[in-house]
Amino acid sequence: xxxxxxxxxxxxxxxxxxxxxxxxxxxxxxxxxxxxxxxxxxxxxxxxxxxxxxxxxxxxxxxxxxxxxxxxxxxxxxxxxxxxxxxxxxxxxxxxxxxxxxxxxxxxxxxxxxxxxxxxxxxxxxxxxxxxxxxxxxxxxxxxxxxxxxxxxxxxxxxxxxxxxxxxxxxxxxxxxxxxxxxxxxxxxxxxxxxxxxxxxxxxxxxxxxxxxxxxxxxxxxxxxxxxxxxxxxxxxxxxxxxxxxxxxxxxxxxxxxxxxxxxxxxxxxxxxxxxxxxxxxxxxxxxxxxxxxxxxxxxxxxxxxxxxxxxxxxxxxxxxxxxxxxxxxxxxxxxxxxxxxxx
Amino acid sequence: xxxxxxxxxxxxxxxxxxxxxxxxxxxxxxxxxxxxxxxxxxxxxxxxxxxxxxxxxxxxxxxxxxxxxxxxxxxxxxxxxxxxxxxxxxxxxxxxxxxxxxxxxxxxxxxxxxxxxxxxxxxxxxxxxxxxxxxxxxxxxxxxxxxxxxxxxxxxxxxxxxxxxxxxxxxxxxxxxxxxxxxxxxxxxxxxxxxxxxxxxxxxxxxxxxxxxxxxxxxxxxxxxxxxxxxxxxxxxxxxxxxxxxxxxxxxxxxxxxxxxxxxxxxxxxxxxxxxxxxxxxxxxxxxxxxxxxxxxxxxxxxxxxxxxxxxxxxxxxxxxxxxxxxxxxxxxxxxxxxxxxxx
Numbered sequence: 001x002x003x004x005x006x007x008x009x010x011x012x013x014x015x016x017x018x019x020x021x022x023x024x025x026x027x028x029x030x031x032x033x034x035x036x037x038x039x040x041x042x043x044x045x046x047x048x049x050x051x052x053x054x055x056x057x058x059x060x061x062x063x064x065x066x067x068x069x070x071x072x073x074x075x076x077x078x079x080x081x082x083x084x085x086x087x088x089x090x091x092x093x094x095x096x097x098x099x100x101x102x103x104x105x106x107x108x109x110x111x112x113x114x115x116x117x118x119x120x121x122x123x124x125x126x127x128x129x130x131x132x133x134x135x136x137x138x139x140x141x142x143x144x145x146x147x148x149x150x151x152x153x154x155x156x157x158x159x160x161x162x163x164x165x166x167x168x169x170x171x172x173x174x175x176x177x178x179x180x181x182x183x184x185x186x187x188x189x190x191x192x193x194x195x196x197x198x199x200x201x202x203x204x205x206x207x208x209x210x211x212x213x214x215x216x217x218x219x220x221x222x223x224x225x226x227x228x229x230x231x232x233x234x235x236x237x238x239x240x241x242x243x244x245x246x247x248x249x250x251x252x253x254x255x256x257x258x259x260x261x262x263x264x265x266x267x268x269x270x271x272x273x274x275x276x277x278x279x280x281x282x283x284x285x286x287x288x289x290x291x292x293x294x295x296x297x298x299x300x301x302x303x304x305x306x307x308x309x310x311x312x313x314x315x316x317x318x319x320x321x322x323x324x325x326x327x328x329x330x331x332x333x334x335x336x337x338x339x340x341x342x343x344x
Numbered sequence: 345x346x347x348x349x350x351x352x353x354x355x356x357x358x359x360x361x362x363x364x365x366x367x368x369x370x371x372x373x374x375x376x377x378x379x380x381x382x383x384x385x386x387x388x389x390x391x392x393x394x395x396x397x398x399x400x401x402x403x404x405x406x407x408x409x410x411x412x413x414x415x416x417x418x419x420x421x422x423x424x425x426x427x428x429x430x431x432x433x434x435x436x437x438x439x440x441x442x443x444x445x446x447x448x449x450x451x452x453x454x455x456x457x458x459x460x461x462x463x464x465x466x467x468x469x470x471x472x473x474x475x476x477x478x479x480x481x482x483x484x485x486x487x488x489x490x491x492x493x494x495x496x497x498x499x500x501x502x503x504x505x506x507x508x509x510x511x512x513x514x515x516x517x518x519x520x521x522x523x524x525x526x527x528x529x530x531x532x533x534x535x536x537x538x539x540x541x542x543x544x545x546x547x548x549x550x551x552x553x554x555x556x557x558x559x560x561x562x563x564x565x566x567x568x569x570x571x572x573x574x575x576x577x578x579x580x581x582x583x584x585x586x587x588x589x590x591x592x593x594x595x596x597x598x599x600x601x602x603x604x605x606x607x608x609x610x611x612x613x614x615x616x617x618x619x620x621x622x623x624x625x626x627x628x629x630x631x632x633x634x635x636x637x638x639x640x641x642x643x644x645x646x647x648x649x650x651x652x653x654x655x656x657x658x659x660x661x662x663x664x665x666x667x668x669x670x671x672x673x674x675x676x677x678x679x680x681x682x683x684x685x686x687x688x
C-alpha cells in the first residue's frame with residue numbers, strides 16, 4: 001500500500017510499504033477513508049534530521065474495517081470506525097480512569113511496527129479498545145466532522161474539561177490553530193459565557209467567532225495580556241486553554257489567567273521548562289492538561305456532531321489526495337492552510 | 345516595643361520600634377503571646393544583601409486584642425486571637441472564594457507600615473476579616489498547636505486540599521520540615537491510606553510517622569524516586585505534596601507522581617522555572633498549589649486541635665524569648681531546630 005514517510009525536515013514522501021495484516025488476535029485492519037495532517041506533525045517536519053529510517057506519519061484517521069483478528073468482539077468488517085490518536089486496550093487501570101494515553105498496552109501510530117494514519121490502511125492493535133463505530137456510511141457528509149474526534153476536537157475538549165470550564169465561566173483560548181478552535185467549541189459546549197480567542201490570523205479567528213468566541217485578541221505578549229485584562233475587569237479569565245505549545249504562549253497564558261485560576265496546556269510543549277515562578281505561585285495558579293485521552297471523549301462528543309450542533313470539520317480548509325500530501329505539509333507549514341484533509 | 349529586624353544575611357537584631365496604634369477604623373492592636381520562626385524566613389536570612397532599611401520579620405502569631413478601631417465589630421479587647429500569615433478583608437471577591445491571599449485590600453506582615461509578627465505587638469489591618477477568635481485563654485497549653493493555624497498547618501492542608509487528596513489515596517510528601525509534617529497531618533485528616541514522607545532527618549521523619557506517615561524514604565533524587573515507585577507498584581502516588589520549594593524537590597515530585605496525578609506545591613519557589621516538559625505532559629500531570637490562604641482553613645481545622653485529634657504544635661522543638669531570636673534563626677538554619685517558638 002501507499003503511505004506517508006518523513007525522511008527529514010521538509011522531506012515528505014509517499015512510498016510503497018507492506019500491506020497491513022492481522023498479527024495478533026486483537027488486531028483489526030482498517031482501510032482509511034479520511035485522514036489529515038496535524039499541527040503536531042509540523043514539529044518533526046520542521047526539525048527531523050535526515051534519516052534512512054523514515055517515520056511513518058499520521059495519527060488521525062477514520063475508515064472501514066476490512067479484517068479482524070479472532071479475539072475481536074465489538075467491531076466487524078464493514079464497520080465505519082474512527083481511531084483516537086493513540087491506541088489503547090481500554091480495559092487497563094489507566095483506561096478505566098479515562099487516561100487511555102497512559103494505557104499499559106497502548107502506543108502511538110507509526111511506531112513499533114504499527115502503521116501511521118496517513119496511508120491507505122492501518123493495522124489497529126487492541127481494536128476493540130481503540131476503535132469507535134460511527135453510525136454513518138463511508139459516504140457521509142459528516143465524515144470530516146467525525147474525523148476531528150480522532151484528535152483535535154477531543155484535544156480542545158480535554159483542555160476545557162481539565163481546566164474545569166463550567167457554565168458562566170470566562171475562558172481565554174491561546175492559539176487560533178485547529179486545536180484552539182476546537183477549544184473554543186468545547187468551552188462553549190461546557191457553557192462558558194466569555195470566550196476570548198487569542199490569535200492573529202483573521203480567517204481563523206473569524207471561524208473562532210463562528211464557533212463561539214465572544215472576543216478576539218490579535219495582540220501578543222504584554223499588549224495581548226493587557227487586552228485580555230481590559231476585557232475582564234482587570235482580572236484575567238478563570239480558565240486559560242493553551243493550544244500552542246511554545247513558551248511565549250505559556251507566558252501569555254500566565255498573564256491572562258485570573259488569580260486562583262487554571263491553565264490547561266494541550267499544545268505539545270516545545271521546551272523542557274515552564275516559566276512558573278514566585279509571582280504566579282502567590283496567585284495560586286494551576287497548570288494542568290496534557291496529551292488528550294481522545295478515546296475517553298469520543299462517545300460523549302459524537303452526538304453533538306451527529307445532530308449538527310457543532311461543526312468542527314470546518315477547520316479543514318483544503319483537501320488533497322494522498323499522493324499530494326507533501327503539498328499539504330508545505331501549505332500548513334506556510335500557514336496557507338489551517339488543516340489539510342487527506343483522501344487516500 | 346521590641347521587634348525583630350533583618351539587616352542582611354545572618355544579621356537578625358531585636359530593636360526598639362514604634363508602638364503600634366490604631367490608624368484606621370478597621371484596625372486592631374494585638375499584644376503577641378506566641379510567635380515563631382518560619383522556614384520561609386530563612387530564605388532572606390540566608391540571602392538578603394546588607395541594608396539600612398531592615399525588614400520587620402515574622403508572619404505567624406497569636407495574642408490578645410488590646411485595642412480596636414471604631415469600625416471593628418467581630419472582636420474586642422481581651423479576645424485571644426490568631427492571625428493568618430497574610431491579612432485580608434475577608435469580604436472581597438477573592439476572599440469569598442477562599443483565596444484571601446489575593447485579597448484586594450490584603451497585604452503581608454512587616455511591609456507597608458504594618459508590623460511583623462516577631463515582636464511584642466502588631467497593628468492588624470482589617471481586623472474583622474483577618475483575626476480569628478480562639479476559644480481558649482492566653483495560658484492554654486494548646487497555644488503552640490493553635491499557632492500552627494497561622495501558617496504551617498494551613499499550608500500543609502492547602503497542599504493536601506488542592507492536590508485533591510481523598511479517602512484511600514496514596515500521597516507522597518516531599519520535605520520533612522514543619523510544612524511537610526503538617527502536610528502529613530493533613531493528608532491523614534483527608535483520609536489518605538498511604539502517606540510516603542520523603543526526608544532524611546530521622547527526628548523529623550519519626551515525628552512524621554507519629555503524624556500518620558506510613559512510609560519514609562530517606563533517599564533523594566533517582567534513588568528516592570525509585571523507592572517511591574517500589575512502594576507503589578511501580579506507578580508513583582496520585583498526589584504529591586511538595587513542601588520545600590527547591591527545583592530538586594520538584595524533580596523528585598514529578599518522579600514520584602503517578603500518570604494522571606497531581607503535584608501541589610506549597611514550598612515557596614526558589615526558581616523562576618519549573619522542569620515540566622514533554623514527558624510529564626504525556627503523563628497528564630497537574631501542578632497546583634501556591635501560597636496558602638490560611639484564613640480559609642482556620643475555622644475548619646481548629647476543632648481538630650481543640651479536641652486533641654491532631655497535635656501540630658509538636659513541630660516546635662525549641663522555645664526562646666524574643667531577645668534571643670537570633671539564636672533561633674541560627675538553630676533553624678543549621679537544622680539544629682525544626683521550628684522555634686518565640687515568647688515575647
